[in-house]
Amino acid sequence: MIYSWKKILKNSFPILTLAVLVEIFAGQLLQFHQEKLILFPIFLITIPVINSVGGNIGSILGARLASGLHVGHIELDIKDKNMHKNFLHSLLIGLCTYAILAILIYYLSYFRNIQMIVGFMEFVSIIVGTGLLLILLISFISITTAFWSFKKGKDPDDFVAPVVTTVGDTFGIIFFFMILGVVGL
Amino acid sequence: MYAKEMWIQSLPLLVVCGIGAILAGNTLSAMADILEEIPGLIVIIPAVIAMRGNISTALGSRLGSAYHLGIINKDNLWNEDLKQNMKGSLLLSLIMSFLIGILAYISSLFFNVSPNPLQLICIVVIAGVLSGLILIALTVAIIYLVFKRGYDPDNVTGPALATFGDIITMLCLFGSAVFVGGIL
Numbered sequence: 001m002i003y004s005w006k007k008i009l010k011n012s013f014p015i016l017t018l019a020v021l022v023e024i025f026a027g028q029l030l031q032f033h034q035e036k037l038i039l040f041p042i043f044l045i046t047i048p049v050i051n052s053v054g055g056n057i058g059s060i061l062g063a064r065l066a067s068g069l070h071v072g073h074i075e076l077d078i079k080d081k082n083m084h085k086n087f088l089h090s091l092l093i094g095l096c097t098y099a100i101l102a103i104l105i106y107y108l109s110y111f112r113n114i115q116m117i118v119g120f121m122e123f124v125s126i127i128v129g130t131g132l133l134l135i136l137l138i139s140f141i142s143i144t145t146a147f148w149s150f151k152k153g154k155d156p157d158d159f160v161a162p163v164v165t166t167v168g169d170t171f172g173i174i175f176f177f178m179i180l181g182v183v184g185l
Numbered sequence: 186m187y188a189k190e191m192w193i194q195s196l197p198l199l200v201v202c203g204i205g206a207i208l209a210g211n212t213l214s215a216m217a218d219i220l221e222e223i224p225g226l227i228v229i230i231p232a233v234i235a236m237r238g239n240i241s242t243a244l245g246s247r248l249g250s251a252y253h254l255g256i257i258n259k260d261n262l263w264n265e266d267l268k269q270n271m272k273g274s275l276l277l278s279l280i281m282s283f284l285i286g287i288l289a290y291i292s293s294l295f296f297n298v299s300p301n302p303l304q305l306i307c308i309v310v311i312a313g314v315l316s317g318l319i320l321i322a323l324t325v326a327i328i329y330l331v332f333k334r335g336y337d338p339d340n341v342t343g344p345a346l347a348t349f350g351d352i353i354t355m356l357c358l359f360g361s362a363v364f365v366g367g368i369l
Contacts, residue, residue: 031298
């Protein structure tokens, strides 16, 4: 037996507490924009999507790196080719996912008669733009966290997912309102 | 081969998970009235969803590595390593839920919003523990199915859990907010 619930609690507690602190900040950002979100429900629908895809891309990348490091086909080297390949494909897969989902949200909202305040191309650009910024940041953090924790002799599986989802949620919301600000909404 | 496998196993799943997130988003937009009624409720939402996602994806990810290390496999799934993982995840859910309720209350005071602390903490703890129980059961079920189909758990469990997690957590939050809002 290599796992024990005490070790899992001990490994996860500090990072989860930190994650919760940051997420409460993200929640306060939402509370600050609450009126805008309730007035335009399409934004309220979009936020979990932005955060979910960002977190998933980072978690897949992190889990693949963790297994690669455990098994030994990824080296602890910033120039590792397998790591680069994983990053590049994560980015491309992520951008495709954002584009497909943006189209789905737009048409779903259109048929539900939800009030639209942006055109189709503009909406898709907002989501893909937010996604690009988010994936670049998340991949960087995913790789750094996986390498750092593995080097420290800790299990990357306990660290990568909390770190990337937390950063993803907070910066997903920040980048989204930032891009909305840039297009004047 | 390596990259192709990643696209084939990840992209469709990410889109399906995204559709799950769209459903979670629609649940959130259906909560608009209760969000206005219970001050501080919107603050706990990212934290509860993230806690849920963090705990269950970490569980899925650990089980993925356990598979690569040969500790669990499709013929030897229900063992002590798995049980320790489940127990750890559930205890974390309980402790973290309390913490979220308390922090959401205190931080709101700084922004001139005064939630009812008891109400907020009850909503988080009920939603957190309930969704924790459901999600842990679901994690083990997904791991079992992934083994049976011979997929690499690392490409599948993370996103699958994050999304089922989002919907289940939103529904638990909605239910818990309506329930607690009705009595407290």
